[in-house]
Amino acid sequence: MAGLFNEVGYEAATIASLVERTGLTRGALYFHFPTKEAMARGVLAHAVTREGISPQEYKLQEWVDLGLVLAYRLPREPLLRAAVQLSVDPKARSLFGTRWPDWIDVGQDLLGEAKKRGELLPHAVPEEIARLVVGAWTGVQLVTETLPDSPGLAEEIARLYQLILPNVASPGVLAKLDTSPHRPERLLRPSEGPDAPGA
Template sequence: MPEPQTAAPFQVRPIATRRGPDPRQDRSARTRLLVLTAAAELFAARGFRHTSMTDVADRVGMTKGAVYFHFPTKEALAVAVVERYYAHWPLLLQQATAEERGPLETTARLLAGAAAALRDDVVVQAGARLQLERPRTDAELPTPYVDLTELLAALLVRAEQAGELHREVSPYAAARSLVAAFFGTQHISDVLHERAHLAERWSETAELMFRAIRAG
């Protein structure tokens, strides 16, 4: 992995797939968002394989043809949901950076914001599930975790340069460990409690993780 010097803006990956028309009117954009949100609710609850375009149409109260006008395939719907999932990360980074804390605290706040989003936002929940189901879907989705790991590594390199990171800790190893701990925590919270206590469980894990990597 090349050594990043700064935390560059998180890139939302364009995903090549057949899409519906580009919405140019407010009404079309609102309808498209309604369809996408309904699909996200179903993907989050049932997964890709057990969600059909008819299910989405029924949930949003539209004909199946109207749904197909905005999203020509179920794969296109899944891609749109995952793209919105990725679009949350730069927003979370912007919010964490706006508080003008040190890079290590920015990293902690970014992950805390992600935990809240996974607990509360159905599109984020659906995107996370669809990423896990990549081998079982027909949609071409990006490899999960890679971009987030690189983003955290960039922040932790800055933390190392600022003297905030423990001298024996590698920024890259710490980034990989934080990503593994974060998504492991959210998965267990989802399985046991439907993420109801995710923020609290991640706070416990984060306290241990950041205590271990912070300069003493």
């Protein structure tokens, strides 16, 4: 189901094609999802996740990790890709919106805590940073997937943070943040976390 939304978009994904893709009967599909809109909402419900994010010394690192881990997971997970596809699909967006406000809220919470701890520069406004980075992140993702020689989403998102952070992070914190595109892979291997020997 998620793969079909990702491939053809919301409008072109018919119930017949969803039945064929899932291998379910129409009755079984309708038992779980009474409408195509309900199916799309189910995909979007899984879009906002903190999987792979663990508490760090700096809340600003957790905020960076959120974007880096999502960038690592997105190309590998059809459900997340479908959620992004539905969020940029004009028809789907007009029917049930996007999860971008939720991503903004998650980022704003982390950045607000970072501000309280003195991790952000005095002029940095958490609400503005969260909103602009969600927009920039989405734009980078959309452009990256269309470029034939793209270095990959995690690499591009790492560069995005490397450009933004000097303008918002206090110097002492900035020097300790890890924006490596390889960090998400380490975070998603709990037995070999980012602080493990050799990591």
